[in-house]
Amino acid sequence: MTKKSVDSLISARWVVPVIPENTVLENHCLAIDQGNIIDLFPENELDSRGYQTANHERLDNHVLIPGLINCHGHAAMALLRGYADDLALQDWLDNHIWPAEGKWVGEQFVYDGTSLAIAEMLKSGTTCFSDMYFFPDQTARAAQKAQMRCQLTFPIFNFPSAYGEGPLDYIHKGLAIRDDYKNQQLVNVIFGPHAPYTVSDEAFEKIAMYANELDVGIHIHLHETAHEVAESIEQYGKRPIERLNALGILTSRTQCVHMANLNQQDIDIVNNAGSHVIHCPESNMKLASGFCPVHELQEQGINVAIGTDSAASNNDLDMFCEMKIAALLGKVVSGNPSAVNAHNSLRMATINGARALGLEDTIGSLESGKAADLCAINMGAVEAQPLYSPVSTLVYTNSGNRVEQVWVNGKMLVKDGELTTLNIEEIYQKALEWGQKIAGQVP
Numbered sequence: 001m002t003k004k005s006v007d008s009l010i011s012a013r014w015v016v017p018v019i020p021e022n023t024v025l026e027n028h029c030l031a032i033d034q035g036n037i038i039d040l041f042p043e044n045e046l047d048s049r050g051y052q053t054a055n056h057e058r059l060d061n062h063v064l065i066p067g068l069i070n071c072h073g074h075a076a077m078a079l080l081r082g083y084a085d086d087l088a089l090q091d092w093l094d095n096h097i098w099p100a101e102g103k104w105v106g107e108q109f110v111y112d113g114t115s116l117a118i119a120e121m122l123k124s125g126t127t128c129f130s131d132m133y134f135f136p137d138q139t140a141r142a143a144q145k146a147q148m149r150c151q152l153t154f155p156i157f158n159f160p161s162a163y164g165e166g167p168l169d170y171i172h173k174g175l176a177i178r179d180d181y182k183n184q185q186l187v188n189v190i191f192g193p194h195a196p197y198t199v200s201d202e203a204f205e206k207i208a209m210y211a212n213e214l215d216v217g218i219h220i221h222l223h224e225t226a227h228e229v230a231e232s233i234e235q236y237g238k239r240p241i242e243r244l245n246a247l248g249i250l251t252s253r254t255q256c257v258h259m260a261n262l263n264q265q266d267i268d269i270v271n272n273a274g275s276h277v278i279h280c281p282e283s284n285m286k287l288a289s290g291f292c293p294v295h296e297l298q299e300q301g302i303n304v305a306i307g308t309d310s311a312a313s314n315n316d317l318d319m320f321c322e323m324k325i326a327a328l329l330g331k332v333v334s335g336n337p338s339a340v341n342a343h344n345s346l347r348m349a350t351i352n353g354a355r356a357l358g359l360e361d362t363i364g365s366l367e368s369g370k371a372a373d374l375c376a377i378n379m380g381a382v383e384a385q386p387l388y389s390p391v392s393t394l395v396y397t398n399s400g401n402r403v404e405q406v407w408v409n410g411k412m413l414v415k416d417g418e419l420t421t422l423n424i425e426e427i428y429q430k431a432l433e434w435g436q437k438i439a440g441q442v443p
């Protein structure tokens, strides 16, 4: 028979392809060529399939899943991890985070902070992250160095910052970055108006017009707190979702982050618009912002994905933790222990994230034709025994620490738990130096 040469083969004890749903394959093999998955088949068909490679990875005690997709964060804020904890959102932002950012945020802060976040995300199985922060060109630079996939949502505020003068300046800078990266396979650039309370009607109208003309997504914090909703009613006579819908912001390309404090009318508007919901359960719980009714949204057919938010309000970027909390919170909120089960949580962190980001043809599941963005978790640890259900064990038992291999576009970025494209010592040292500076221990 004719032999077909491929870049690599990966055999794993278990493979969870995510599509088809609720499936766990045993002793299967993935064939990868030119960054893409070209076949998934039972190990005992290895000879008959005729693939040939110099690079056959055998993961005898591992489960192989699609790389996790962290749909919301502010990566550079990893440098503010633990800087201000145990506070309500407005106090936390107004009196702690925004003053610290005003003092410290610049190009180097963003590059170093993002590199720190990327190291943590890759080592815990995340292969694609969405980011909203100042100097997104630096975020892109750090992601490109790591060869990690990302969605950059360039920030837009009414007020000036070290990065921009006002809404138009933010938009022009963001669109220029979009042009710079339009041919880069791993970087996608979309609009990131910060929130209803930090962006004017006039700016929203411009964003809606550009997004429509250019067919580009919009990513926004929305209905995070009850305070945000009350303030909007007072100022505009409308709830934030109602206001944004009237301004043309809510479409099938829109990613609504948080979505707590919802009523039925809010849910209907988002459902009719076909917008996506990004659930950030740990951040919502930590800031006591409220909860996103995931089960209810899913029952109505709304796509829900997961994000960690920044390390300043989480305080880690481990998507396995986030999956577990999403599952647990979904049960508490709905009063139903069957709601948001382990498979559902894994879908939220993979294929649903891909759909939200408009990348469902590229990532989010292990199917032929998709990019080889993968994560292998060692299930041999004592705390994972006995193993009745690989997906339950993945979601409910702190698996981020057991990630051993991670690939993006077929390239191995984590090998035996170590980063292959980044210098961890250098990243660690930079984080240490920033921490000392920000804490005021060095001038």
Ligand SMILES: [Zn+2]
Binding pocket: 072, 073, 074, 221, 309, 310
């Ligand atoms: Zn956020």
